[in-house]
Amino acid sequence: MEALQSPFSNIQLELLQLCKSDVDEKDLLAIKKMISEYFAQKAIRHADEIWENENWDEKKVEELLSANMQTPYHKHSL
Numbered sequence: 001m002e003a004l005q006s007p008f009s010n011i012q013l014e015l016l017q018l019c020k021s022d023v024d025e026k027d028l029l030a031i032k033k034m035i036s037e038y039f040a041q042k043a044i045r046h047a048d049e050i051w052e053n054e055n056w057d058e059k060k061v062e063e064l065l066s067a068n069m070q071t072p073y074h075k076h077s078l
Contacts, residue, residue, distance in 0.1 A: 006013065023031070050056070 008016070054060075
């Protein structure tokens with residue numbers, strides 16, 4: 001028999017287990033802040049790693065900031 005696949009991710013399941021009861025609004029805001037700070041720090045560490053591994057400098061940053069990297073939009077005719 002095949003196991004059912006949960007529609008929730010592992011982090012969602014963990015948070016559901018943690019928060020079986022209502023949490024006061026102040027605590028909820030503090031938890032949201034901790035989670036967002038965790039992911040912000042993770043992104044910063046990853047960016048720092050790329051900066052170091054690719055030997056980026058201010059010139060590279062300016063190049064990226066001024067580059068137009070948008071995907072062109074092509075309207076499909078019906």
